[in-house]
Amino acid sequence: MNNYFDLKLVELGRWIEAFFAHYPTLKLVVHLLLCTLPLALSFMGAFAFTTWLERKGLARIQNRPGPNRVGLFGLLQPIADGIKMLLKEDIVPERSDKLFHFLAPIMLMIPAMIGVGFLPLGDGLHALPLDSAIIFFFAISSLNTIAVFMAGWSSRNKYSLLGGMRAVAQMISYEIPLVLSAVAVIMMAGSLNAQEVVASQQISSWVGSGNILQEFFGRILGWNVFKPWGFAGFIFFFIAALAEANRSPFDLPEADSEIIAGHLTEYSGFKYAILFMGEYISAFAIAGIGVTLFLGGWNGPVFAGLPWFVLKLFSLFAVMIWIRGTLPRLRVDQLMGYAWKFLFPLAILNIFLAGFYHFLERQWGTAIAMLAGWLFGFGALQLAAIALSRLNQSPTIRSKRVYQLVE
Amino acid sequence: MSLIGKGILKGMGVTAKNFFQSYYRKERLPTVEYPEEKATINQFSRNFPFLLYDGDDPVDGMRCTACTLCERACPPQCIYIIKDKDENGKAILSPRIFDIDTSVCMSCQLCVEVCPYEAIRMDSAFELSNENRFEGLLLNREELLKPNAYYHEIHPLEARETDDRMAAKAALAEAKKKARQKRARLAAKNKPPPGLKKTPPTRKKPPQREKSE
Missing domain, CATH: 1.20.5 (Single alpha-helices involved in coiled-coils or other helix-helix interfaces)
Structure with a gap:
């Protein structure tokens, strides 16, 4: 039963390729298309579904019904929106840099799509199975900063430029905690290969044993979130990923109550749709790498593989939507201060914690390592977090204020 | 020692509560989905004026006497009245034309305040959309006239x-x-004799102003 969907999908791909066995060039083209096209299409479909999910979820949080006119439960709303976007006039500001204004949406879409390609969606479902996939992923995903800044600068609009500058400042500062929290995982897995990182997240002695209970829990309890360093790392990673993907409460580049729509201000019609899609797909990519690094990738009981990956990806996105419905937007200085003065030191500490855990596990076994890791390691992180938040507080004047004219 | 991020978790609990309760509690989802169901109208709501009539026939029972007080009181001047005349050309106390342009009316209720005959009142009907934005929104006398029973209803x-x-x-x-x-x-009973006539009061001359040199 395990990996059933993945095996069938891989088999289907091989079956299609077999038709072109006599034409090597054509076979290569078909192979490339089979690797990329379903991925691109499915993530675009996921984007459409997510816009619906987001609007519906936010609406329910705000005690509204949300879109419910087009189709059942408004499920066809993204299609209606897409048609509307296509039919809209594409306005380009007269004095904008037209070439870069045109290129920015494409520039955002390309790294997002490549980033998605690095995700191991299932057993054997891996568009770009590189040995250094995770490093490549972080390198590619930081490219979208350039696209956002391009969109902001080329529009020749002060709000767009402000949005672009905010994006650069924010994404550069959040890139570091993001990568540092991933370093712990890479260190523990001992590999940069995404598939091997996923494989390291099952308890291998339990999975092959044949005992039903051990089979079941071996595929859950091995996830990195259930380890002390992994839990902390997941939180840091998730916070940094929110900022990296321009999601609320770190949606400063497009802060609609402050600077209209930031870098999106001068975009309309289909270019706007592409920019929007690029942002969502890069958010998907970041969430996907989060799933791969911390939530066990496609590991899971009963039907391991693609279904579990999709489930985890959408749950992570649902949490992002939930956070968007809850938290107000941060100020620019708060955001930068949070990244540099709080998240960055804690992520470094977490790497040491991971090393400590690894040492304990090799010396005394998993049980003791878990106990010590949760008690001392996690406690140390808590203390460090409290100490950092105290240190970062601006000095408060505690003396009672005296009103000289009153007394 | 407080847990870091406790406030965020608390806030997320509040939003989660709102999310889930919106599926089974009425007060968490108060939206009235308009074309299928209509909101109950408060009896103190008002939008545009209408004319009242008594009895069965709208034109005969019309309370309006075409005094044009409302026409003069109306700040955006959306009321237009022309008095009716009989065959001899003598004015009758009722309007021949009474128009209210609802595209101009600002629902101030001044016409209602000023009317001495209780003939004009504010309506609370709200489905007034029309295909013609000029004539369609200009309500004439027949469209404006509504029975007193309707007034009691709203x-x-x-x-x-x-x-x-x-x-x-x-x-x-x-x-x-x-x-x-x-x-x-009584006056007819003790009528004074016809010979006695009252002298009309003499008119005083206004004092002449002396001319100055």
Whole structure:
């Protein structure tokens, strides 16, 4: 039963390729298309579904019904929106840099799509199975900063430029905690290969044993979130990923109550749709790498593989939507201060914690390592977090204020 | 020692509560989905004026006397009245044309305040969309006239008050009429002899202003 969907999908791909066995060039083209096209299409479909999910979820949080006119439960709303976007006039500001204004949406879409390609969606479902996939992923995903800044600068609009500058400042500062929290995982897995990182997240002695209970829990309890360093790392990673993907409460580049729509201000019609899609797909990519690094990738009981990956990806996105419905937007200085003065030191500490855990596990076994890791390691992180938040507080004047004219 | 991020978790609990309760608690999802169901109209709501009539025939029972007080009081001047005339060209106390342009009306209720005959009142019907934005939104006399029963239906409290006031007025008028008739009868009884005539009061001349040099 395990990996059933993945095996069938891989088999289907091989079956299609077999038709072109006599034409090597054509076979290569078909192979490339089979690797990329379903991925691109499915993530675009996921984007459409997510816009619906987001609007519906936010609406329910705000005690509204949300879109419910087009189709059942408004499920066809993204299609209606897409048609509307296509039919809209594409306005380009007269004095904008037209070439870069045109290129920015494409520039955002390309790294997002490549980033998605690095995700191991299932057993054997891996568009770009590189040995250094995770490093490549972080390198590619930081490219979208350039696209956002391009969109902001080329529009020749002060709000767009402000949005672009905010994006650069924010994404550069959040890139570091993001990568540092991933370093712990890479260190523990001992590999940069995404598939091997996923494989390291099952308890291998339990999975092959044949005992039903051990089979079941071996595929859950091995996830990195259930380890002390992994839990902390997941939180840091998730916070940094929110900022990296321009999601609320770190949606400063497009802060609609402050600077209209930031870098999106001068975009309309289909270019706007592409920019929007690029942002969502890069958010998907970041969430996907989060799933791969911390939530066990496609590991899971009963039907391991693609279904579990999709489930985890959408749950992570649902949490992002939930956070968007809850938290107000941060100020620019708060955001930068949070990244540099709080998240960055804690992520470094977490790497040491991971090393400590690894040492304990090799010396005394998993049980003791878990106990010590949760008690001392996690406690140390808590203390460090409290100490950092105290240190970062601006000095408060505690003396009672005296009103000289009153007394 | 407080847990870092406790406030965020608490806030997320609040939003989660709102999310889930919106599926099974009415007060968490108060939206009225308009074309399928309509909101209940408060009896004190108002938008555009309408004319009242008594009895069965709208034109005969019209309370309006075409005094044009409302026309003059209307700040955006959306009321247009032309008095009716009989065959001899003599003015009758009722309007031939009474138009209200709802695209101009600002629902200020000044026409209602100023009307001495309780003939114009504010309506609370809200589905007024129309295909023609000029003639369609210009309501004429026949469209404006509505029975008193309708007024009782939409603004029961106000309508009862108005009816009481009108009844009191009618009673007062009746009493006055009776008193006048009584006085007339009394006057007819002790009529002064016809020979005695009252001299008309002499008009005083206004003092001439002296001319200065």
